[in-house]
Amino acid sequence: MTAPAQDLSVPIDKLLTFAEAILHRLDVPAExxxxxxxxxxxxDLRGIESHGMAHLVDFYMRRLQGGHINPRPQIRATSETASAATVDGDRGLGFVVGHHAMERAIEKARETGVGIVAVGNSTHYGAGAYYAMMALEHGMIGLSMTTGGRLMAPPGSRGRVVGLNVLSVAAPTPREFPYVLDMATSVVAAGKLEIAARRGQPIPEGWAVDADGRPLTDPTKLHPNGALLPLGGTPATGAFKGFGLALMVDILCGALSGFGTSAEINSVRTAAHCFGALRIDAFQPMDVYLERMEGMIAALKQAPTQEGAGEVRVPGELEHALAQERRAAGAVPLHPAIVEGYRAAAEERGIVFDLVETP
Incomplete structure (x- = not known):
């Protein structure tokens, strides 16, 4: 058996420059x-490689080339109050639309205590934690949700009926790390299957089913008719919880924006989002809130653990530590196949390729 290819260490500064150049060549404004x-x-810094630079070429570049993403969207509010708004993303890059909408939610929360912005007619926005975490520096709790491509089977079904919807929450703590929840409402994100396929690895039973509803362990067989299972797996193990959460995201994103839910719109090319910001001192003085957060974390850290398990980790703690480590190193790991895709894209677009040394 051939040994899996080792990841390559790619300098952060060069990676950013390369990504900006690729996008700019596709008529995306510099900012x-x-x-x-x-x-x-x-x-990638936080270890969420399923939503990082691996998708730059095969996903975002190709969709910009195909006209599925508008490089210069006219993002506008279609309705607005002091604390809420609905935004039309004009099929822009989800990153740009999401950043705009979350900034608007934060501004509303600054004035009223709470800001909620629903977004329709957008596209994939990457890892949802980024937008939720935008609220942290403003003394706020951030919320971010998005619909995904219709790839989830409801409990007892074997068809793709519900989107791979995602929700994220970020909250300040008195520790060096914030609380950050960033989760798919399926057992795992679809990107986990892409990673397994790229590495030639099987996936565990309970992640996905084939067209007949049988357990699927070969990630390359997910398409065209397989489906991921809701968080919880089967009805006997709590699948209705993941299914219910997925529909909640659909309601807050697709129904609230008027754009449509994933059950109605079978497209991986468009998405609806919902962003929220809660100004903590509109509810409690910040010191009282932080005291309660410290009490919660301290209690978790003191909890007895299983043999060899180490202390309890708060959601977002490990990702924070990894991001610090990778920033200090000045590089992130990328699979060789991704880097080769970059090389081909650079040649196609006439961009200098210097991410890694050529043997």
Missing amino acids: DARLTARVLLEA
Whole structure:
């Protein structure tokens, strides 16, 4: 058996420059290209490689080339109050649309205590944690949700009926790391299957089913008719919880924006989002809130653990530590196949390729 290819260490500064150049050649304005590159990189820094730079060429570049993403969207509010708004993303890059909408939610929360912005007619926005975490520096709790491509089977079904919908929450803590929940409402994100396929690895039973509803362990067989299972797996193990959460995201994103839910719109090319910001001092003085957060974390850290398990980790803690480590190293790991895709894209677009040394 051939040994799996080892990841390559790619310098952060060169990766950002390359990503910006690729996007700019596709008519994305310089500021939007920088933002998109930064959001993708942030996912890799935090170890969320399923939503990072691996998708730059095969996903975002190809969709820009195909006209499925508008490089210069006219993002506009279609309805607005002091604390809420609905935004039309004009099929722009989800990173750009999402950043705009979350900034609007934060501004509303600054004035009223709470800001909610629903977005329709957008596209894939990468890792949702980025937008939720935008609220942290403003003394706010951030919320971010998005619909995904219709690829989930409801409990007891064997068809693709519901989107791979995602929700994220970020909250300040008195520790060096914030609380950050970033989760698919399926057992795993679809990107996990892409990673397994790229590495030639099987997936565990309970992640996905084939067209007949039988367990699927070969990630390359997911398409065209397989489906991921809701968080919880089967009805006996709590699948209705993941299914219910997926529909909640559909309601807050697709129905609230008026754009449509994933059950209605069978497209991986468009998406609806919902963003929220809660100004903490509109509810409690910040010091009281932080005291409660410290009490919660301290209690978790003191909890007895299983043998060899180590201390309890708060959601977002490990990702924060990894991001610090990778920033200090000045590089992120990328699979050789991804880097080769970059090389081909650079040649296609007439861009200098210097991400890794050529043997």
